[in-house]
Every structure is written in structure tokens, then in C-alpha cells.
Amino acid sequence: MGKINTIALKEAAGLIQDGDCIAFSGFTIWRRPVALCYELVRQGKKNLHLFEVQGGFHSEVLIGAGCVKMWEGSWMGQELLGKTGVNLSRKQCEGQIIVDDYSHGHAVARIQAGAIGVPFFPTALAMGTDILNPKYDGFARAGQRDGSDPYVAREKYKIVRDPFYDMGELLLMPAINPKVALVYAPLVGSEGTVRVLAQTYNDADVIKAAETVIVICEEIVPDEYLRRDPTQNLATGYEIDYVVKCPWAAHPTGSQYYYDTDADFLRNFNAATRTQEQFDQWADEWIFGVDSQEEYLQKLGAKRMELLRASQLLGYSTSVKRGTR
Amino acid sequence: MDASNEYAKVGEFKPIDLLAAAAAREVNDGDVVFAGTGLPMLAITLAQYTHAPNSRCIYEAGSIDGRPIDLPTSVGDARCCYQCAKAGGLYEAFYGQLHSGYVDLGFLGGAEIDKYGNLNTTVIGDYNSPKVRFTGSGGNADINSYAARTVFIMNQEKRRFRENVDYVTSPGWRIKKWPSGDWAPRREVYGKFFRGGPTAVITDMAVFRFDQTGLMYLDTVHPGFSVEDVKNNVDFDLNISLVSGETKAPTYHQLDLLYNKVDPEGIFLP
Numbered sequence: 355m356g357k358i359n360t361i362a363l364k365e366a367a368g369l370i371q372d373g374d375c376i377a378f379s380g381f382t383i384w385r386r387p388v389a390l391c392y393e394l395v396r397q398g399k400k401n402l403h404l405f406e407v408q409g410g411f412h413s414e415v416l417i418g419a420g421c422v423k424m425w426e427g428s429w430m431g432q433e434l435l436g437k438t439g440v441n442l443s444r445k446q447c448e449g450q451i452i453v454d455d456y457s458h459g460h461a462v463a464r465i466q467a468g469a470i471g472v473p474f475f476p477t478a479l480a481m482g483t484d485i486l487n488p489k490y491d492g493f494a495r496a497g498q499r500d501g502s503d504p505y506v507a508r509e510k511y512k513i514v515r516d517p518f519y520d521m522g523e524l525l526l527m528p529a530i531n532p533k534v535a536l537v538y539a540p541l542v543g544s545e546g547t548v549r550v551l552a553q554t555y556n557d558a559d560v561i562k563a564a565e566t567v568i569v570i571c572e573e574i575v576p577d578e579y580l581r582r583d584p585t586q587n588l589a590t591g592y593e594i595d596y597v598v599k600c601p602w603a604a605h606p607t608g609s610q611y612y613y614d615t616d617a618d619f620l621r622n623f624n625a626a627t628r629t630q631e632q633f634d635q636w637a638d639e640w641i642f643g644v645d646s647q648e649e650y651l652q653k654l655g656a657k658r659m660e661l662l663r664a665s666q667l668l669g670y671s672t673s674v675k676r677g678t679r
Numbered sequence: 680m681d682a683s684n685e686y687a688k689v690g691e692f693k694p695i696d697l698l699a700a701a702a703a704r705e706v707n708d709g710d711v712v713f714a715g716t717g718l719p720m721l722a723i724t725l726a727q728y729t730h731a732p733n734s735r736c737i738y739e740a741g742s743i744d745g746r747p748i749d750l751p752t753s754v755g756d757a758r759c760c761y762q763c764a765k766a767g768g769l770y771e772a773f774y775g776q777l778h779s780g781y782v783d784l785g786f787l788g789g790a791e792i793d794k795y796g797n798l799n800t801t802v803i804g805d806y807n808s809p810k811v812r813f814t815g816s817g818g819n820a821d822i823n824s825y826a827a828r829t830v831f832i833m834n835q836e837k838r839r840f841r842e843n844v845d846y847v848t849s850p851g852w853r854i855k856k857w858p859s860g861d862w863a864p865r866r867e868v869y870g871k872f873f874r875g876g877p878t879a880v881i882t883d884m885a886v887f888r889f890d891q892t893g894l895m896y897l898d899t900v901h902p903g904f905s906v907e908d909v910k911n912n913v914d915f916d917l918n919i920s921l922v923s924g925e926t927k928a929p930t931y932h933q934l935d936l937l938y939n940k941v942d943p944e945g946i947f948l949p
């Protein structure tokens with residue numbers, strides 16, 4: 355029998371140290387550990403190193419709040435609800451953040467390698483692009499690839515020749531093993547079994563690759579329930595270190611079968627945080643203006659939450675207004 | 680011919696409608712299509728409702744052959760999973776499907792493109808001190824490097840059709856061979872991993888294709904625009920010697936589907 359180490363939201367955020375290398379669950383605007391990220395901002399974390407297969411609302415918040423020193427990933431934005439990540443864009447253009455770009459395939463290769471404990475992963479995706487241009491290796495330019503940081507590979511990638519089947523040249527992408535994984539999942543069992551209710555994204559890889567795993571969830575349920583259909587589960591309890599129970603922890607990103615993405619909230623964030631002053635104002639209202647998830651939900655209000663509530667048949671809301679009609 | 684299958688007249692449709700319809704025509708029935716966020720989603724869905732009911736769609740967050748009944752706002756949306764054959768993750772999408780060689784058609788957008796089909800979705804200006812940052816690659820570079828055919832959907836503007844893009848996010852027909860960075864034909868860089876490349880660019884003004892040397896040429900011009908209009912909105916010397924005529928307008932049936940079935944909520948369409 356396994357057991358879980360349940361802690362409070364503030365305590366969980368307190369486990370993250372300034373300078374830590376962090377990776378997240380989710381995909382752009384779905385299943386992000388937002389409540390934890392808000393709390394990292396409240397606690398004033400600094401110099402974080404984010405490894406992201408792709409970013410989204412949660413990392414836009416951390417970057418806007420000045421918590422992040424280094425960002426590496428393949429993409430930043432909120433898709434149809436705010437295409438470009440305006441906070442990363444602003445910080446990168448002003449030279450206030452160290453940035454290194456990959457393709458999705460490259461980033462997936464890196465976290466996959468980390469997850470299975472091999473130092474690199476081969477791929478022929480996205481060759482011939484400026485992603486591989488040594489002049490644009492942001493981490494090297496900032497002197498981060500000198501071997502002193504265990505979370506930064508000494509080289510961004512390597513070109514090798516297939517030694518087995520004469521397929522020619524391809525890439526080796528270095529593994530990434532983040533110090534902490536911040537994972538949102540709707541369901542965690544009483545022994546720590548983790549279940550998500552839709553696409554698995556890179557969630558299982560992030561959990562396996564990281565040294566410490568914090569899962570923030572909607573509900574803690576009897577493990578017996580999750581074990582009735584083990585094919586549906588994402589991770590086993592011994593891969594998990596801490597569990598935080600925190601309803602609506604992914605808002606304004608969505609959680610399938612619990613609540614939809616909050617389109618209005620995301621569009622507004624994208625439009626209202628273009629400058630640093632605007633971001634600070636937004637953060638004063640939505641992060642510093644509340645001191646707990648309970649206060650945050652009170653501020654959101656029952657009406658809004660009811661509109662976002664997902665249909666139990668479809669997994670998303672059929673009543674929330676997403677477009678202009 | 681059923682009246683609904685007649686072509687709409689200029690003034691009866693918006694530029695974006697024609698863009699979606701023209702893009703949809705690039706899908707062959709039976710294609711496995713890997714589509715990005717936005718207009719590519721509209722185009723593949725429209726194609727599935729019309730001439731390509733047996734085309735299958737992969738979205739990069741891991742939904743394989745979904746049959747959404749509501750337009751997703753994210754490729755990771757719950758809606759992508761409706762009736763999908765398999766809900767995996769990004770490893771499944773990028774390695775289990777794409778790198779394995781299942782993908783016939785990539786459907787992507789971009790900010791800047793050059794005459795070889797090199798696409799930029801990363802920065803304007805020098806990457807090391809950019810004027811503007813966009814989203815970055817996401818799956819663009821991967822899908823474009825491994826789909827047998829890739830179709831780009833873009834806005835027609837001079838500043839977007841450039842002799843050289845500021846950053847090659849996604850590989851065209853002549854690309855940089857590292858570590859030297861010398862330009863080389865795509866086949867040479869990809870070698871035995873070569874599967875294809877960009878085949879068309881569709882904008883709100885025209886449809887472009889690529890010749891055997893990998894150079895972009897003008898194929899058709901949309902109703903209401905001239906070859907001159909297109910030339911004036913391309914920064915490089917555009918080959919107009921192969922123009923085949925006018926792009927077909929959307930049919931009334933396609934317009935009805937677009938507004939009443941594909942995007943009735945007005946998420947992407949006005």
C-alpha cells in the first residue's frame with residue numbers, strides 16, 4: 355500500500371527555491387497548475403529556470419511577474435484566445451530574460467529522454483532551421499552552458515551520423531531532468547495514482563523526469579476507484595512526492611470534464627498585460643488582491659464558474675460564450 | 680448541379696471564407712492531416728464535411744482522428760478528443776505519428792515566408808535582440824519537416840513575403856545545413872529522412888505553389904484581385920509565368936457549412 359503526502363498550497367509553493375528548474379503539466383491553455391503559479395508569484399520567487407515543451411497562461415504569469423530568469427521551450431501563447439505570449443515577448447525584446455527556442459519535436463525528445471533516464475534522444479525533426487543556429491543558442495550566449503548548472507546541457511544539440519543503418523545525419527537532443535514538476539491533474543488516488551481525463555500531453559514524462567513532483571488536484575479519491583480501470587491512469591503513486599487538493603486550480607486554463615478554458619479571462623489577460631505597468635495592475639487585482647484559492651474563486655463568482663462547468667458527457671462547457679455569436 | 684454547389688459571387692463572401700475554402704481543397708480524401716491552431720482547423724473540418732470525409736486529423740497535443748462537433752480553440756482542447764480513435768500525448772503525435780511517417784498533409788500558419796517556403800513564426804529582427812517575438816515554432820518546424828506535403832495559410836502582405844525571413848523557424852526547399860549554416864537543398868539536409876515539403880501557400884489574395892527547384896510561383900489569383908495586386912504584395916521577384924487562372928470562390932454549400940456547422944459560435948469567422 356502506498357500513501358500520499360498531502361500539503362497545503364502555500365506549503366507546496368514554499369518547496370520551490372529561487373533559481374529552481376521547473377517543468378509543468380498541461381498544454382497551452384489546458385490543465386496548467388495555475389493556483390500554484392499564482393502562489394509562487396505571491397511568495398516572490400526569483401530566477402526560475404522554466405523548461406517548457408510549450409508555454410501558456412501559467413508561464414506568462416510567472417514571466418510577467420519577474421519570477422523567471424531563463425525560459426526554454428518551443429512556443430508561447432494562448433492559441434485562439436491570445437496568440438502571442440505578450441509577457442515573454444516584452445521581456446525578450448527588452449533583454450530581461452534568457453530565451454532558448456526549440457521545436458515541439460525537439461522539446462518532446464528532451465523531456466522523453468529525461469523521463470526514461472537516457473542522456474539524449476535522437477530525432478530528424480526540424481533540421482535545417484535557425485532553431486539549430488549556434489548564433490541563436492540563447493543559453494550559450496548567456497554563458498549558461500559551461501557545465502556548472504546541472505539543469506543546462508553543455509551543448510544545445512549534436513549532429514550525429516547513424517552508425518547502424520546508414521540513415522545519414524540526424525540530431526541528438528540532450529535530456530532534461532527538471533528539479534521540480536508542478537503538475538495539475540483532476541484526480542489523485544488515496545495512494546497517489548494519477549488520472550487525467552483526456553489527452554495526456556507530456557504530463558507522464560514531466561512527472562518521470564523531475565526530481566520532485568507536486569500534483570495539485572480537484573479531488574482526492576479512493577485509489578480503489580482508479581484501480582478498477584488501470585488503463586486510464588497516468589502515473590503511479592510512488593512517482594509522486596506531494597499532493598495539494600485545490601478545486602479549480604487550473605482556472606483560467608481548462609480541465610476536461612471539470613471546467614472549460616475561460617475564454618474571456620484569457621483574452622482579457624492577453625490584451626491587458628502588454629506593458630509591465632498593465633501586468634502589475636492585473637497582478638494586483640488577480641494575484642495580490644486575493645490571498646487564497648477560496649478568495650480567488652469568490653472573486654470569480656458562482657455565475658462565471660457555472661458557465662464554465664463542463665458537460666459530463668462531452669468534457670467541455672456547452673453554455674460558455676466563446677466567440678462573437 | 681445543385682444550386683448550393685454553385686460558386687458564390689464577389690461580395691457574397693469574405694476574404695477569410697475563400698481562404699478557408701481554398702485551403703480545404705488542398706485536402707485529399709484519405710489524407711492523414713496534421714493541423715495547427717486557427718484557420719487550418721477550419722479548413723480540415725470543412726474538407727471533412729465535403730469532399731474528404733475519409734481524411735483523418737491529428738492535433739499535436741495528442742488527439743488522433745478526432746471528430747469534433749464544436750470548433751476547438753486550442754489543439755489541446757477537450758473538443759479535439761470527441762470521438763477520437765486515440766487520445767495520447769505529444770510523444771504519440773510527434774514521434775508515434777509524424778516521425779513514423781503516417782502524415783500526408785501538414786496544415787500550418789506563419790508570419791513571414793521566403794521564396795523557398797522557409798517560414799518564420801519566431802521573431803522580427805535579430806533573434807538575439809528582437810523587435811517582436813511571436814509564438815515560436817511549436818509543431819510548425821516538425822510538421823513541415825516530416826509531412827509529405829505542407830500547406831501554409833497566411834495573410835498577403837509585402838512585409839510577410841520576403842526575400843529573406845528574419846528567422847527560419849520552419850524548413851522550406853533550400854535550408855541551412857549545420858554546423859556551417861550554408862544553404863543547401865532540403866533533400867541534401869534530410870537525406871534518407873526526406874519525406875516531402877511545402878506544396879502550397881494560400882493567402883487572402885492568391886494560391887502559390889512550388890516548382891521542381893523549390894521556388895515559389897503564383898498559381899491562381901482570387902476573384903477581385905489581379906496578378907499585379909499580388910506582385911505588389913510580395914517583396915521578392917515572384918514567378919508569374921505559370922499562373923493557371925482564378926481561384927474558385929467558395930460554394931454556397933461551403934459558406935453554409937462554415938458559418939452554421941464549422942464555426943457557428945463566431946470564434947474565428949467574423
